[in-house]
Amino acid sequence: MKKLRIGIMGAGQESLHSHFPNCLKNKELAEIAAVCDVNPENAKNAAQQFQVPAYYESHKEMLEKEELDLVTICVPNRFHEPLTVDALRAGCHVLCEKPPALTAEQAERMAAEAKKAGKILTYNLHYRYAPEVQMMKKMIDGGEFGTLYTGKVQAVRRRGIPGWGNFTNKAMQGGGPLVDIGVHMLDTALYLLDYPRPVYAAASSSDRIGKRGGAGLMGSWDPERFTVEDGLFGFIQFEGGISLQIEAAFALNCKEKQKMNVEIFGDLAGASVFQGEIYGEKNENLTDTKLPFVQEIDKRNISISNFIRCCAENDQPLITAEQGVTLMRIIEALYRSAETGKVVEL
Template sequence: MRQVKVGIIGCGGIANGKHMPALSKLKHVEMVAFCDIVEEKALKAAEEFGVEEAKVYTDYKELLKDKTIEVIHVCTPNKSHSFITIDALENGKHVMCEKPMAKTAKEARQMVEAAKSTGNKLTIGYQNRFRSDSEYLHKVCDNGDLGEIYFAKAHAIRRRAVPTWGVFLNEEEQGGGPLIDIGTHALDLTLWMMDNHKPKMVVGKAYAKLKDQRETGNAWGDWNPEEYTVEDSAFGFIQMENGATIFLESSWALNTLETGEAKTTLCGTKAGADMKDGLRVNGVKYNAQYVEKPALSAKGVDFYDGKKESAGDREARLWIEAVVEDKEPVVKPEEAMAVTEILEAIYKSSETGQPVMLGE
């Protein structure tokens, strides 16, 4: 496979935690340019992950002028996803943009239009699709084993795990809190399983009930209420054009013991499935109810633990392969756009107290 030169725009947490480590494991990838508004972050990333002659920038537009760079990974706060991605596409680059696709549905649509008009590839960082349980369940759904999936739940619930670093609590930079941060993963997973990205109507409510509390028991230490400008939980009810319905639940802080994120529950006419206790498929066979739990982590032999590449590693590998082999990426921009449209509609419904109609 030929060498692919990659530029990284945004050298913060998600770049260091997922994108750059995953790309560094691919022998045919060279990270040749790094950009961050904080130059020290870009310098550190270049030293750790870059080729010897890697360049460092504080202005992403200067990075995009490098015609040898074929792929850009956009790992900036949500506010800048759309215009950086569009600029990169228009400069002849293929783009992997971190989730969520954009702050607004309008921006997401503009990104899709830019990909179409330029002919360059665009994908969004929904790495939970690449987990072994997700891929197995997708095959189950794609094969029709569940029948028509007409009801589903998208789960993204934390009890006390508010991210207190970066700009996660800043509505202007991020566009929202847990709904747009982790709810987006659960919703993408659910729509992908259903093979249904055509929403019709959304009703939702976002809450900021706990953000003013102190001595919070939070996993990453107490948050600063003065800086907390987003919701702490949000819930939505989505009706799809074909009549299917989805309940989306998301929180960073909620008084509940029912936790779990990037999970889905599916109910079909032939069978159902959930990720509550590992992957479980349920149904009726030979006039008896059954529950099946695929052995996705079976070791096989003592010296092999069965562990495959991580979801982030697999996401990066398949994305680069899509570029090199000129294939459609696993996460299509139109699918990610539908997620953003629904999230925006939940926020809008919460503000107005009214249902929001889509797809008209």
């Protein structure tokens, strides 16, 4: 079988630590044919480091000159939509980093282009692949939780504002912790709830710590150039009476350095997903059950490998473009509610 040809868009730290090595782990199915980056030195260095035969400054030139089958996109959020659309129009399957885009409208255009091109568009929301999530998804689908009706999402750091990159630049990223770390836990909760249709969202946000500065656990940041939220706290109502609370923060004066978790509750059982615990009742006794044999895995590797396999076998990815649209509609509504102080209908 002819190997698929991969193009990697973006040669920053995340790409070097995840996209390149994990693509190389799938040598039986695909090969990295080219890399591009707006900084030509980054592209050149990545090509040399990973023995990639071609590198470019322009993604359009790479798409024109290389016969690519698929691309992975690892660039600032502002460029997710234009690069994805160009790649799809060039006949490539696309794995784009999270979040899908800056707006729901952009995510809708991306999904429409994928459908028009007949190509796969998926997102690197790799927490879905965690063994705890997959075990609980099977239990939920098997009816062991009964009817799920509420949950809680936490993606909180005590003082973890990144001191590098574009993470505090709203124009480049579209937001702060909600689109950086909160998006992972929100998507995980929605996946376990079978992606219900959202009805409305309400939220508040803060930038008090980010704009004041101070001690940090992830390097220092410039409070004068801090333009995103340092915390967002919200509520989402879905059809069928399902609700979610969400907490996403780069800096919150809590005890723990970091809390990344999803809690779900049904009428037969509930769970703390990333603690691997299930809370229920049996024979008129309350039960706490720990998931057995949960091993730490490289979720990014599984996500990228699954994408490559789906492209090779013409299979459907676990994360769909349509789910990306719903995710962005919710994120956009939470931000709008925090800005206006009003409930936002979806």
